[in-house]
Every structure is written in structure tokens, then in C-alpha cells.
Amino acid sequence: MGKRRRVPERQGLGRRPALTGLLVTAAVAGLGAGGYVVFGDGASAAGSAQSAEDRRTAPLTAAEVSTAAETFLAAWEAGDVAAAARATSAPEEARVHLAGWTKEAGIEEAAFTARAPRGAALEFAVKATVTHGKLSKPLVYDGGLTVVRSPADGEPVVRWRPSVLHPELRDGERLVTGEAGSAPVKALDRNGGKLTTDAYPSVGPILKSLAEKYGEESGGTPAVALRAVPAETPEDAAKDGKNGDTPPGTKDKTADGRELLRLAEPTPGEVRTTLDPRLQKLAEETVAGKARSSVVLLRASTGEILASANSDPDVDTALRGSLAPGSTMKVVSSAMLLEKDLAANDREHPCPKYSPYGGWKFHNDDKFAMKDATFKASFARSCNTAFISQAEELSDDDLTKVAQQVFGLGLNNWSVGVSTFDGAVPVQTDAPMAASLIGQGGVRMNPLNMASVSATVSAGSFHQPYLVPPTVDGRALARASRSMSSSVLGQLRELMRYTAAAGTAAEAMAGLGPSYGAKTGTAEVEGQDKPNAWFTAYRGDFAAAGVVRESGHGGEHAGPLVAALLRATP
Template identity: 60%
Template sequence: MGKRRRVAERRKTTPAVVGGAIAVVVAGAGIGVYTLYGGGGAAADDRAQKSAGYSEAKKTGPLSAAEVQTAAKAFLTAWQQGKPAEAAAATNDTTAATTLLTGYTKDARLKDVTLTAGTATGAKVPFSVKATVSYKGLTKPLAYDSALTVVRGATDGEPVVDWHASVVHPELKDGDTLVTGEAGAPPVKALDRDGGEMTTARYPSLGPVLDGLREKYGTTSGGSAGVELRVVRGKESKKAELSDKTLVELSKGTPGTVRTTLSPSLQAAAEKEVAKTARASVVVMRPSTGEILAVANTNHGFNTAFQGSLAPGSTMKIITSSLLFEKNLASANKPHPCPKTFTYGGWKFQNDKKFEIKGGTFKASFARSCNTAFISQAGKLKDSDLTQQAQQVFGLGLDNWAIGVSSFDGAVPVQTAAPMGASLIGQGGVRMNPLNMASVASTVKAGVFHQPYLVSPSVDHRTLATASRAMSASTLSQLREVMQYTAAYGTAAEAMAGLGPDYGAKTGSAEVDNQKKANGWFTAYRGDLAAAGVVQAGGHGGDTAGPIVASLLKAGS
């Protein structure tokens, strides 16, 4: 009877139902007003009976609306009341939830928290957050929207909140934290190559770049730190090379100044071009120096152009061709096989729509992007040949680029059998991004690898990566010939029309598992400009990424 009495007593404290909604008003510092749904109903009774010592079989099946509402109410009410342990107990990861929710008050210095739930859609419950950031006499309001999803617990099937850090704030990845205090690094004013200030208001794509510049140069560029609420990245976010992010600035720091190599006109043009297409990314650089002149992404949250890791498809054939020329396994103007299909390592490779070229030259195979022309030579190569070519000649895959912000330097792992054959045509384990492929085209144009850079090495005296060897004169001449032929008469001709004769290009399409359309790639050079772009799920590179790249090569001339 004692247990039943205590349960009854607890029920007397249940908030009153007003107009069909529960209004929870809690007195005390740091607590606001929270509006949720109707009464707890049967789900609340089940919880009461469970706490009184009753048990039942594990619940299964779809969640009812009442279960979703009850679980959301339990979590949000406890969070608002400043009871992190109680809120965490309403999730499926008590440890992680307790840590982050405790830090919400202790480390992020957030008080006067008001949570307002919206209308649930299935098991997903949106809610808004209003709070005050307070630090050493400085205060500022914070408001944002978030959402939670209710699932059945793994042990008993009871409804609980599916825990992720993004529940607390949508900018958080799992393992990240919120901290208010002196900024981790002073702000920086990023300048273009002409001395003009670069902001996200003018160039929306540059958000990740500006965050990276602050992280790299904030403490050395002459500025002083302000006070702010910021996202501090955890281990997994750091692996993904995500930078800390400012959410609220309580007091402004004094910014330092960092000059970049970006061209204001080309950057503006690049922003305009990627905005026309979903999931597009592009990089423009100068072959003679390695200077990066523009970088833009449709998605402003992640810099795919610098940090993406995608199969480059047939644009990889530039590197493979240089290898075949060096090994005397191909010659630009000599006959070369291009059958409909070719089997290697147990895999059957084919060309687009199973086309074939009878009696054609290697140049013709390159221009039309014949897969089998390359796969047919796989058995004559060592497993490590392509990897060494990419590293030694094109400076790729050594994880030693220092461009001024975080970047992925490409990967061409040593593979065997069929995956090695697939690597020759930019599939298998090969991974690149537009920065890498712009560098490949740049190397062909310049005749030697120049590591791309966004901030001049003279700013911080860092050492740029170099290649251990250059292509032979014969290899370089043939590579330029096949790329020029492709730009004039091959799969790149439509996009590159009117840009010759000092030009070269290569298209690519990279298949992705569980994606209906391939990623479309395009890399090219014209004069002292080189560029590369990708349109994810865009299909043929000549039709999607090609016009973006060609437009920027034309704009920069």
C-alpha cells in the first residue's frame, strides 16, 4: 500500500489541463514557461504502475501519439526545470545526454530556458528554444529551433527520446559541446587578393573557409578574443575536419587580418554558378603558382570542394593515361583496344551503353572516355603503380598539403585484382574532391605539380608539398594532346566550345551505391587557369559540372 500511496501523492502534483494543453510553470532562477500537449493518459498510468513495482512484457509495434507526446513531455519538462539527470533518463543514452545537458547550464551558461513544443509528425517532435546567455555580467538572448524523435527503448520497449547532440542544438554533432567564454581564437577579417573584405553575406559558400581561417590564424593575425557562445568540436567532428562555430557573440573581439588568394570577381561568379544546381562544388586555381582563386559549394554547411572524399570517375583517367604513356602501354596516336566489355579480376567492366571503338587510337578512347581501353592494361601494371604515379607526379594522397585551411589531399590506395582495375577509371578506392582534380589539370598545364594554396606560405612560413618527380617531356606532350582533343572533339566539346585552342579537359561520371544517377565530374584548364567541379547525382559530367567549370574559365580570362 505504501508504494500505491506515494504514486497517488505524485499524481496530485500533475499540472492542470488548461484548454486541452498542459501548462507547466516553474518558479526559480533559470526556468521559463513550457507549453506542451494534452494529458499523460494511459502511458502516464503505465509509467506510474511500473514505478510501483509492476512489470509487463517488452512493448513493441508502432508508437502511439500519446506515447510520443508523453516521452517528449517528460524529456523537455525535465530539461527546462534544470534537471539534466531526469531528462537524460528519458532518452536512450543516459550518459551522453547527462553530460551535454549538464554542460548546457554549467559550460554554455544558459539560463531562463523556455521550451515550446510544436505539432508532432509521427515520432518527430519539433520544439523551439529561448534562453539567455550570461557570462560575467554580459547577457544576450538565444533563440533557435530543434527537434527530437521518440523511439522504443531497446530493453523494455518504453518510448524514449532517441539521443543525439543535435537535439540540444542543431549545430551540434555527437561528441560536440557548447561553451561560453573567451573565444577559442580571435576573429579574423579575411581579405581577397585585392584587399577587399570577404564575408558570408557576400559570399555564402565561404562560411567553412572563414571558420577555418580563424582557427588557423586567429591567434597569430594580430587580433584579440571576444566572449561568445560557441560549438566546440569533439573527436569525431575533428576527424571530419569541422571547425568550432560561434553561435552568439557577447562581446566583440578585435579581428586580425588574413589575406587570401581568392579573386573577388571569380568568387562571385563561382557562387552564382553553383547556386543554379543542387549539390554542386567547384574550385578555380592558377597553374603557374598554385593560388586558389575561387571555391564554392551549393551546400554552405560543408566544404565539399576542399574536404569532400568522392570517387572521381573518368577524370582519374588523366593520371592513369600519364602512367600508361610512361610504361609504353599506350601512345596518343597509335591504335588502342576499346572493346564493349573487358573482364579483369573476376569483374566485367563495360563502357557507357556498351559502345566500342574499332581500330581507334588511344586519343579517341580518351576523348570518348572508353573504360575498357584502360582496364585492358591492368594486367600489365603492378598493384602499386597507380598509387605511386598519383603521389610522385601529382602530389596526391600523401596527406601533406598545407593550403591554409583544412583540406583532403586525395587518396589512391594500393589495391589488387578487380578493385585495382576499377581504380584506373576513378572507381574502387580512389577518392578525390574538386580541389584535387583542379590540381591534376593544373599539373598538366604547368608541367609540374604546384601545391594549391589559399593563403600565401609567406604569411606563416609554412612549407608547401612538392612532387618527387615530374613527367617526361613525351608523357606531358601526349597528355596535353589528348586533353586538348577531348575539349575540342570529345565528351567535353560542348561545354568547352569557343574556349580554345590553349585548353584541355576531361569529363567523368562516378557511380555511387544506392544513388540512381552518377556524380558528374569535369576538370579543365585554359591559359593560366585550371578548374574542376562535381555535381553529385548529376549524371554525365559534361552536361552538369562542365558548364560550371567552362563558365568560370571564360570569366577568368
């Protein structure tokens, strides 16, 4: 292209090596098959004489493509972000991305070698260095651009796309160099053995959560890489207080993105968990035989999570699920009714076929009824109407208070060591409040929460479950604000023991007595042909709970999973 303009260095793109390969030849009509002419920086005389409208629609010449490309690449290489951006079809967008080339991506000492254009397209080779702190690595790739006419004046400009910066960069993405994801961890069981998904298929979400929380705390370091990541919108940048001279960052600084060049490999730290390798293995085998199932096993007196498994290894329903727990919630509801003297184990308690409240007509499973039944018998048979019939005696927040204050549920303050859902028992009114008494309405739980409910009954007070010992990082565990009275606790244990011995849980719990208790649950879910099956139980100092989604009755489908774990405890 003849003599090339030189542009002063600006905005820190580093030293400017010689720009090579931009002198091109083009076949010219009228010179014959072997005639060639060398174009300089200016437009042709014919082109300058064209009207603005003609220029906007005229085909691009090879000279115009080469000149537009040289102008853009020379300014980019020199570090003149403003000039390079003006040479594109979208100056504002290009300016932000070009500024991020050094500020976010850390790319320095770039040199571009252009090839002859092919129509409106031109390829170029890139040699540069990516730097992050003390790390640096060569960056070499082939790029490409397309020249178009500006709709405003018909001048040839580079059509702006993020892919001009790098061919693997997509629209809506930015180049960023830095820590890629979280530092990895080497997770250990309680005996010091390594936890892997090969040995324990469903621990994948646990391992990821441990890495996010303890990667760097445990001495690990994440990978460092040049990545293509989702870019912030201008609105996001405004919220972050960034002005137009500062390149927006990424939507999620920890997002993995797509790695283009790795500068440093990650190094893992070590975190010991409370998982028991033998019991975790059994839990994995148990859920593998039952589709859509999840189980959790705890030590009741400490809250240590000994096993947690899901039949779907990618979905952690055991620790993070949010499902209606059905009649397993009656353990909490019973504690409330006993505390308020609205029920007593040996006192007659109504269990009619139907019980209306708040405009809803509640009924029992298979619409059974029990005459002259005691509260203990109603609990063991899982009579819904025995609980609904007491709704008119309750305040809207009574169940919420007992769930939070005695069982530690629904406060979102558990510090387990991995991500969990801590249960929800919202204050409700009218029919939804009544439905909450039988684990429907707005009540939401998972096997971890319901195992903790049984553990609270077994131990006599709430002990927050945890998977990483608090001594690892000095964190404080959640505490309940009060405990049940000895009278309420004694009756609640009797209710669960009777259910395990002679009620809906008897078949699953056979042979596990005498220091035991259980409660079944069947939760109807809109849109499902079959309900979710629930089961929560304790045996000695161990408590467990499980759910099998879209299966049927709790005692039949979830009970055997929970009982298998309890049977394996010392």
C-alpha cells in the first residue's frame, strides 16, 4: 500500500513492532491479464468524484479494502484506541473492546501481518504476549475482518464484531485474563480418603461447592487463563459505577467462560469433610436402585453429615432441594400442637373423612376416617384432618415460630460448609396456613432438613447439620433459640416410636427398634401423576431422611432407602 502513516502510541498497547504484509497488488480492469498497479493510502480519483449516494452503494475496490484494513490495524497495533475505533462501523462498541484488549485481557506487544484481501475480507496473523502479574505467555493466532461502506458517508470501514479481536470471540463476549473459576480442592472423607465422583458418583455438586468456598482458603490456587466471557451491558457497568473510559467487566468474575490460552495450571488445596466412606458408598448404592431418589444420614448429637446421595448426580436434591415434605412435616406440627395443649398422645382426637378450612375441603389419603381415635393413633396413621381440624385454634405464625425456634428451620443461617437450602416455613393465612400443617402450602424442605428434624427429636435439641467441621475455618454454627419441654419431647418421641412400630412406617423400620422413631410422608405435586414419597426416621444417635419423587407412598418407596442406612449404623 505504499508509504504507511505512523500514529503515535497511546493507551498502553505496548511497543509497536513494524506492521508487515500490508502492501498488496490488485488486478485492474483495462491493463490486460498481466497488468497490476500498486495502490497508495488515498482513494482513487474516480472514487473521490463519486456522489455520497454512489459511494454508499459502490462496490469496494481492493485498494479500499486494503486501505481501511491498514488504517485499523496500524492504529490498533500502535495503541491508538480512539483512531482504531473510528476506523470501524461501531466506534463506541469497538473502543470499549479495544481498550479491554490491554486492560482486561492483558495483551501486549502485538504485531499484525496482513494478507492480500479476498473481496471485502482480509485475514491477518497476530503475534502478541498475554501478561497477568508475573505470568506471561505468547499468543499466536490467525484473525480476520471484513470491510464495509459506512452508511453515513460511504467511506470504507472495518465492520465491527468482537470476533475481529479473536476469531473465537462471539457477540456479547469480552476477552479477560485472570483467575479461571475457583481453586480446586482435594476433598477428603472423615478418615482422610479422597472423595471422587468415580468412587461416589453423586458428590459432584459437593466437590464444586467445596471448591467455591474453600479453594483458596485451603491453600489452592485457580488456573490463570485468557478467556472469552459474557460481557456486562452498559446498564450493568453503570450500576458498578464505571464511566465510559473504563471497560466493563464480566457478568460473573468467577464464570469459567471459554478458555483460549492457559497461563498457569490450578493447584488443589485439601478439605476434610464429615462423610463416612462406608456409609456414603451404601447411600450411593441405595439411590442408584431407585430413580429420582435422594437420602441424607446425620449423627443426631453433633449434626455431622455422614452420607448424602442423589440418584441424579448432577442435581443435589439431598442438600439443596426445595420440595413440599408432605406428612413428614407433622413431626413439627405435632410439637406445636402438643406445646399449645391442642393435642395429647392418649387424648381422643378427631380424624374425620373431611375437614374444611379457609374455603378448602381437606381429606385423608383414600378418604379414610377414624372414630374415637387418640392423637397417637391419628399421627401413626398419618391422618390429615386431625391436624387441619386444629387450624382455627392457631395464629398464622404459630407453625413458623416452632419450626424456627425449636427445629432451626427456615432462617437461612445454616453454615454447613457447602451450599444448602435450609427449609422454608413461611407465615401464611387461611387455607394455605392449614395446608402447612400437613407439609403442603408454602412449606419447602429437602432430605437434609427432614433428617435434621428427626435428629432434633432423637438428640432432644437442634444441632445444625454440617459437612465441613467448623474447626476448619472457625465459623459459627446456627443455634435454635429454645428447646422443647421434656413433656413435649417425650410425647413426640412416643409418637414417632409408635409409628415405627405399628404405624405407616412399621414395614420399613422392622427390626430397627427399640430406640427408634419414624414418620412417613406423601406430598401431592401439581402436574405429577404420582406424589413424592418421603420418609424421616432415627435410630439411636443416627437420623436420616429420603425422598423419591413421583413414586407414591412414603413408607413403600422412601422408607426402605432410609432404613437401609440406619440399619448400617453402629
